[in-house]
Structure formats: structure tokens, C-alpha cells
Amino acid sequence: MSKFSDNKYKMRSLELPPPPPPHRKGGAKTPSFDRDRDYIGFATLPEQVHRKSVKRGFEFTLMVVGESGLGKSTLVNSLFLGDLYNERVISKVEERIEKTTRIEKKTMDIEEQGVRVRLTIIDTPGFGDSVNCEDSWRMCTSYIDEQFRQYFTDESGLNRRNIQDNRVHCCLYFIPPYGHSIRQMDLDMLRRLQKKVNIVLVIGKADCLTKTEVQKLKKRILSDLEDNHIHLYQFPECDSDEDDEFKQQDRELKACLPFAVVGSNVILEVAGKKVRGRQYPWGVVDVENQEHSDFIKLRTMLISTHMQDLKDTTQDVHYENFRAQCISQISQHALRERNKLKRDSVSSNGLDQNETDRLLLQKDEEIRRMQDMLTQMQEKLKATHLKEMKMNHSNNNSDSVIDV
Structure with missing residues (x-):
């Protein structure tokens, strides 16, 4: 244990x-309240x-x-x-x-x-x-x-x-x-x-x-x-x-x-x-x-x-992969429940047909939502990996993609 x-x-x-002092472009400083100055203020x-x-x-x-x-x-x-x-x-x-x-x-x-x-x-x-x-x-x-x-x-x-x-x-x-x-x-x-x-x-x-x-x-x-x-x-x-x-x-x-x-x-x-x-x-x-x-x-x-980059890589790659796996498992579980509910509705005569249809529609909507989320996350992981491949100029980095 x-x-x-x-x-x-x-x-x-x-x-x-x-x-080291933070690198600034253009030397932006906190502006004073000067109405005659052509300054918007988003540089702060x-x-x-x-x-x-x-x-x-x-x-x-x-x-x-x-x-x-x-x-x-x-x-x-x-x-x-x-x-x-x-x-x-x-x-x-x-x-x-x-x-x-x-x-x-x-x-x-x-x-x-x-x-x-x-x-x-x-x-x-x-x-x-x-x-x-x-x-x-x-x-x-x-x-x-x-x-x-x-x-x-x-x-x-x-x-x-x-x-x-x-x-x-x-x-x-x-x-x-x-x-x-x-x-x-x-x-x-x-x-x-x-x-x-x-x-x-x-x-x-x-x-x-x-x-x-x-x-x-x-x-x-x-x-x-x-x-x-x-x-x-x-x-x-x-x-x-x-x-x-x-x-x-x-x-x-x-x-x-x-x-x-x-x-x-x-x-x-x-x-x-x-x-x-x-x-x-x-x-x-x-x-x-x-x-x-x-x-x-x-x-x-x-x-x-590289402390912040380590945190960003954990969030954008490793955690996103784990999150995609969790959503995929939830989606598969919802699909199994939906099929089980459909089988039970066919075998049971005491269950109202309208209630059964409503539950089935809810399950279908939940499954579609999970599948859409999973598709978006997979595209995000692929885009992140392609970006890393371009940055590293290496053809062997394709093995580092985390399979979902």
C-alpha cells in the first residue's frame, strides 16, 4: 500500500x-492619465x-x-x-x-x-x-x-x-x-x-x-x-x-x-x-x-x-490525453447503458413507450456530446504534436504521440 x-x-x-528582467518589446510602461496623449492603454x-x-x-x-x-x-x-x-x-x-x-x-x-x-x-x-x-x-x-x-x-x-x-x-x-x-x-x-x-x-x-x-x-x-x-x-x-x-x-x-x-x-x-x-x-x-x-x-x-513550459506541457499534452481517455470511457459506458435500456424496454411490457423514447433520446444526446468533445480533443492533440514536429525538425517524433 x-x-x-x-x-x-x-x-x-x-x-x-x-x-533576469522580463523581456519587453517597445518598452511599454504604465501610462499616466494624459488626455492629450494618443494612447489606448492595452499595452499594460x-x-x-x-x-x-x-x-x-x-x-x-x-x-x-x-x-x-x-x-x-x-x-x-x-x-x-x-x-x-x-x-x-x-x-x-x-x-x-x-x-x-x-x-x-x-x-x-x-x-x-x-x-x-x-x-x-x-x-x-x-x-x-x-x-x-x-x-x-x-x-x-x-x-x-x-x-x-x-x-x-x-x-x-x-x-x-x-x-x-x-x-x-x-x-x-x-x-x-x-x-x-x-x-x-x-x-x-x-x-x-x-x-x-x-x-x-x-x-x-x-x-x-x-x-x-x-x-x-x-x-x-x-x-x-x-x-x-x-x-x-x-x-x-x-x-x-x-x-x-x-x-x-x-x-x-x-x-x-x-x-x-x-x-x-x-x-x-x-x-x-x-x-x-x-x-x-x-x-x-x-x-x-x-x-x-x-x-x-x-x-x-x-x-x-523552463518551469512554466513544464506546467504547460503537462496541461496541454499529458493531462489532455488523460482527459480524452476519461471522456471516451464515459461515452462507451453511456452507450452500453443505452443499449441495455433499449433491450430492457423491448423485453418489458410494463414500461411506457413514451418514457422509453425520452430516455433513449437523452442517452443519444449524451453520447453525441461526449463524441464531439473527444473529437475536438483529438484534433487539439494532433495540432499540438504537428507544431512540436515543426519546431524540432525531426521525423522520429511521430512515435511520441499519445494514442487515445
């Missing part, structure tokens, strides 16, 4: 670098949306999947400068023989420069720890579907003003640094997750590999993923009006996939400067040094540049 635990933390200061719409969004706050859910000992908890603490796992107890070896995957949910409220984010971390202790790991994937996929189902139920209800979004927006999947490539267990897990959530691969504890070994491992992992037709989260293409610095940053992020990271909760002093790193007999591994680790690139992608 799954075990859910919800611990709340509040952090009022977060020592992350300030975000971005400021209005910004104020409303900041007041409402943001939500982001991150799932962390991987076997024990790969530095998942340490990396999460390093990313968000917190301590979410100070009360965790490491289980003994005897307890891992029949250990099953559990779900642990932790939330923390982060406020930075007046912007509030409700961050939810979904951890999966026990994944890959058992002798028989065939069903390790089941708990993860069930949790993702459960959150989609809850959101679909809330969205279909009467009160939709304050819907809480607990859908998983990103999954950090950890690959062990040992071995020559990705394991079969990981391939099976990724194959089941790729159509449900945005997957970002992370090579944990990369400081045990040399630079050459890291590059070889990355190439082998990407080759195995391509051979097994597994598609991860695709970075969106930059717009033509973006500045050169942002385009260069986007190219560097795409080039270092999968991310080889090192995490640490220890603050060390090196040459009079305090750094977050790991002490070894031969020296210090600086977590935030891009020559030692891809930690900065991962944090930049996850928080500074």
Missing part, C-alpha cells in the same frame, strides 16, 4: 540569483497579468524517482536550499527483501522577491530496493493517474474557482553512474512514464566518473533511449526575437542532457570562499562549479527558464 505523508515547511529567504495588459499571477501565487510538483543511494534527497535539498529529509530513517537490509515502493509527499512554501511558489516534492522510497523489482513502476504511475483523475473530477464539478493543482509537472529520474549504460529496469520504467509526465534524466553522484566517462555514459544512454523509442521532455525551440545570450544558454542546456550532477548539504571554505561541495583527500568538488557538475544547468532549467 502507498504511504502518504505531508510535511510543510516555510522558507522566507532563498539565496538564489535574482531572475502584461503588467495586469503579472500582478494577478503574483498575488495568486504559483504551484509546482516535482517527482523524484531512483534507487536508494543516488543522492536524490541531497540534490533536492541543494536545489531549494532546504532540509526536507532530516527525519528520514534508513531501513535495514532485512527490511528491503520484500520492500515495496512508497509515496512520500512533502510541501514547502518559497517566497523570493515577492513571488510565492508552493513546491511539492514527491519522493519514492523503496524504488528498486527490493530483490524483485518488477512492480516498482506501479506505485509511481498510479499516483500520477490519481492526481490527473482528481483534477478531472474537480474541473468537472460545480465549484471550479479554487482548484488545487497537484498534478506532477516534472519527474527527475536518476540513473546510477556505475555500469556502461541504462539498465533494463530503468527502460521499462521510462517506457511507462513517458506518456504521463515530463521526464528529465539525471546521472546521480557523477563525481565518481571522469569527464571522459561522463561523456561516454551520456552518449550510450541517449543511444539506448533512441533504440527503444523512449522520448523524454523536449526543450521548446527559442523564438527568433530572443536575445543571443538566451539562445546560447538554451543550446548549452540541450547539449548537456542527461544532466550529470553532484549534490551536497555541506558548506566548505576554499581559498577564503564558502562553497557547497564534497571534501575528498585529493581536493574539493564544488557543486556549483560547472566544470565539476551540471547542477547549475539543472537548476537553471528547472526553476529559471
